[in-house]
Amino acid sequence: MKVATLDHGGRDGRLVVVSDDLQSYRFCTDATLQEALDMGRLVPEFQDHSFDVAYCAAPLPRAFQFLDGSAYVNHVDLVRRARGAEMPARFWSDPLMYQGLSVFAGSGDEIRGRAEWGVDFEAEIAVITSAVHQGVSAEEASGFVEYVMVLNDISLRNLIPDELSKGFGFVQSKPISACSPVAVTPDALPGWDGRKLHGILKVDLNGAPFGRADAGEDMTFDFGDLIAHAAKTRALPAGTVIGSGTVSNRDPDGGPGNPVAQGGRGYSCIAEQRMVETILSGAAETPFLKTRDRVRIWMEDETGQSIFGAIDQTVRLDP
Template sequence: MKLASLDQGRDGQLIIVSRDLTQAVHAHDIAPTLQFALDNWDQVEADLQHLYRNLNDGIAQDVFPFNPAHCASPLPRAFQWADGSAYVNHVELVRKARGAEMPESFWTDPLMYQGMSDGFLGPRQDIEMADESWGIDFEGEIAVITNDVPMGTRTEEVHGHIKLLMLVNDVSLRNLIPAELSKGFGFFQSKPASAFSPVAVTPDELGDSWHDYKVHQRLTVHLNDKLFGEPNAGVDMTFNFAELVQHVAKSRHICAGTIIGSGTVSNVDRSSGSCCLAERRMLEIIDQGQAVTPFMKFGDKVRIEMFDDNGDSIFGAIEQTVVKYQHQYDPADLNHHKPD
């Protein structure tokens, strides 16, 4: 099943999207929003699946063309957004470039931070930034959305708790990170609003590509219409999503609608390219002694997408342009989407 949220109201309006991402149908008679659906998953899943089958079979009523430009993030805002760093070779590379040793514990205990979740960017929404000197970067990732997960849940108990998957552009401001981390209190200003793919999909939509709690497909990233990287998300993932869920649940209950990210997808085999500018810059430092690739400038465009074995887009594409933010204070601007 493929689900999306039209950009209507703070929490969007839930729609069902066809498997080929060409058509959609409103689901408001079953669940007005995706958060409502997640809160009541056991009660609404069968009806949503029935509507999805009818849409794909061509017998659904009131069908309309699907346009990602009209979508918010599948969850326009979430109760929790926890982003990990499951591809540890990426972390090792970044530390190596600055001459820092990586603690052995990084291979056995996931890194994770709690990010901004009160308003995500839509899949076609501009990345507004006030200053290019902040080191604007994209990060291509995968994320899961859970239902309610009890505190202390172990990896062998995670089955059934992962309800949906999405792609992520975890926007990062690289030049703000060092000063924040030097305080010993983690990211804040350096991690603005993230963007998610137009649709979220149930694990069964991935078929054989979803196993071992990993997505075994390439994540394709284009920068200014040129291929930047296409590493395989199922390769070199040190911590799978079951392990990431267990990590989050160690000391807290997880609320339905919690989003957990994989961190930047990265392969040891560098021939597949990268999913963020920082990684390419680190490779340049290691190989050439200095970084050559610049961070994003105003007007730069990024596209993040994943395809199945037939070459069809699974989640739709995140397509964003970096633009200059013009500060004109209005309380309504605190909402990324139209007010209720």
């Protein structure tokens, strides 16, 4: 089943069930996705309406909690290698995770900020959970995944170093993230293996292919691991969103990876391309986002049909 939230009918929008081909929708008896998660049910009405992602908010505009991991340790490794830092061994066995802003932008909302902040996108997979009990095991945790979606976790790269140097975590460097217009139940995803989603996460920047990474490969910590990590010392309420972190694949020959234009899988964020440039040539060349840039993030099934709809955002930075 596929669901979306139309951007009307209250602060949390109006819940609808969307057809598999994203062409029509039906209203639900529960007004919002949070209500449906709390009640453990989702009942669509009978009348079909024409579906248009332009009228969608995020599937869950206000979540109880947003926890974002860094499940693709290759991404962390590249970032640390570029600045000559050694990768701590525990990063391969203990997930990184931060608590982010639990309000989400719609798939077509503008990316805002200031140029000096180093505005970047991060293409991720995210899940929405039902209520998870404290101490859940990784094996059991995957059973609490109710919906899967695509996420653009915006990062302000130039603010991150000073913020992390305080030793306390992200706040200013992690503004609002955007979600795909549609969230999908795991049973409707052929690429879902129970704990991760296999398939090419596509990223275009200004109409040119930027990233074509496979979300099912090189995921050091799957969603069972991430949920269990988050619930080690506390229960998670229904409506918790957990992100995978930037999807990142290793290069087959052991190198740092190549851009799509050079036959590689590219990157799911600008920072990773800049890190590879630094490793190979000693300096980053690709700029961060600028006003009028356009970022598109989506995933297709084997027939070429969009699964979640696309995150399609333009950039408007303050002078």
